[in-house]
Amino acid sequence: MLKAQQLTLAVLIQATMISSAIASEQSEAKGFVEDAEASVLFRTGYLTRDRKHGKEDTSSTAQTAIVDIDSGFTQGTVGFGVGFVGDASFKLGSNNHAGNNMIPKKSTTGTAYDTWARGGANVKARISNTTLRYGTQVLDIPVLASNTARLVPEYFTGTLLTSHEIENLEVIGGKFTKNSLSDQINTDGQKLRSAWVWGAKYQFDDNLKASYYGLDVKDKLDRHYINANYKIPFADKDSLTLDFSGYRTTFKPEASIYSATGPLGEDKTNNIWAVSGTYNQGPHTVMLAYQQNTGNVGYDYGGNGDGMQSIYLPNSYLSDFIGNREKSAQLQYNLDLGAFGVPGLNWTTAYVYGWNIHIADGKDPNQLVQDNATEREFFNQVKYTVQSGFAKGVNLRLRNSYYRASSAYQYDNYIGDTNEWRIFLDIPVKFL
Incomplete structure (x- = not known):
């Protein structure tokens, strides 16, 4: 029998075949070369963490060129095309304390690579408003998201179907069998066996949208995500946006998780949800958010092949709370x-404060050592994007996080007390 998630995927794909009044993307294809796009992003990245309590600081500085080439589709009932994503990088300075998922390290010596390159090709086919792509991809799915917050992105290898057959509805489904983190050269650095992903998002009107996504990572986890977002417009272009989002995750015994309570060798469950209200008045925007976990383990994404950025919740900066x-x-x-x-x-x-964290004993997960640990983060970011002229699109970001946690919630369990700086300079160049 088909697994539940595979059956769900089949139903979603069939739903895309319903007739609709929207124009066919494929019928409007101009051609393989005519619709092609090619760009390179030159990025200089610096990320340093001043770690406390005698822990070694980490600091990484490097330069990269991230290439993205994507052909158009051939004309006809079924269109075909190809693409390529990849990067070539070199370190700046000695980087003796490299880390932070920025620069790959040699397995023999533990030192940072001087130069490195990664990437891969993909092929695609389109019929009507449905596209199927196979190969190396950068993903932006709430349950399977590539880490793009480092020097270079995380890459997944597999198949993804994206359909827009019904107006205002996007349906996706796919399977991925490899992924490479931002600081890994090996295309299968995480030893991903298989990750099935499926979902849909729908725009009800100009102000209301909702989405659902699911994921099954073999021998690791099952995860589901929901989101609803409603914007209330006021006079003078002011607005209030209400948002609800949440995940339900069942971790299998083989999964890698931060700290759990309950017997070893059994499935662990986490529910995490958040509500936020964002008020915008001209140049000013204020957001209030509340986030909560339940279950016998915290939310975790690090070693389970589900993307290092798959935490689409508001209280996410250096810490994800x-x-x-x-x-x-x-x-x-x-x-x-x-x-x-x-x-x-x-x-x-932004300022985020977390409390009520349950910490289990490292040797006996049935024994709690703390039931009200806390953490807090003070976050600041300044971003400047050139608006016109020959440097239009050049972007400079300066980001700082001041993070502190209870003594029981330090490096053995999570990030640990840290002062972090990130400086990224992006220079995009578009060829096609």
Whole structure:
């Protein structure tokens, strides 16, 4: 018999075959070369972590060129095309304390590579408004998301179907069998056996949208994600946006998880959900968010092949506030300085406080050592994007996090007390 998620995927794919009034993307194809796109992103990245309590600091600086080439589709009932994504990088300086998922290290010496390159090709086919792509891809799916917050992205290898046969509805489904983290050269660095993914998102009107996604990583986890987002417009272009999102994850005994309670060798379960309200008035935006975990383990994504960025929740900065049974609250403020004569300049500041974290004994997961550990983070980011001229699109980001946690919730269980700086300079160049 088909597994439940495979049956769900089959039903979703069949749903895309329903007739609709929207134009066919394939019928409007201009050609393999005519619709082609090619770009390279030159990125200089610096990420340093000043770690406390005698832990060794980590610091990485490197330069990369991220290439993205994607052909158009051949004309006809069924269109075909090809693509390529990849990067070539070199370190800047000695990087003796490299880490932070920025630079790959040699397995023999543990030292950072001087130069390295990664990537791969993909092929695609399209009929009507449905596209099937196989090969190396960068994913942006809430349950299977490539880490794009480092020097270079995380790559997945597999098949993804994306369909827009019904107006305002996107349906996806696929299977991936390899993934390579941002600091791995091996295309199968995580030893991913298989990851089935499926889901859909629907835009009800200009103000209301919702989505659901599911994931099954073989021998690791089953995960489900839901989201609903509603925007309430007011006079003078002010608005209030209400958002609900949540995950339910069942970790299998083979999964790698941070800290769990309950017997070894049994499935672990985590539910994490968040609600937020975001008020926008001209250049000012204020967000309040509340996030909560339940179950016998915290939310985890690190060693389970489900993407290092698959945490689409508001309380996510350096920490994701995902501890076992943790509750957290956030206040965020964003200022668009374009309204004050500096277009392209943006500042975001936020404070997140988490409490009620349950910490299990490392030797006996049935024994709690702490049932109310805490963590907190003060986050600031300044971002500037050139708006015009020959440097249009050039982007500079400066980001700082001040993170502290209870003594029981330190490096053995999570991040540990850290001061972090990230500086990224992106220079995009488009060829086609």
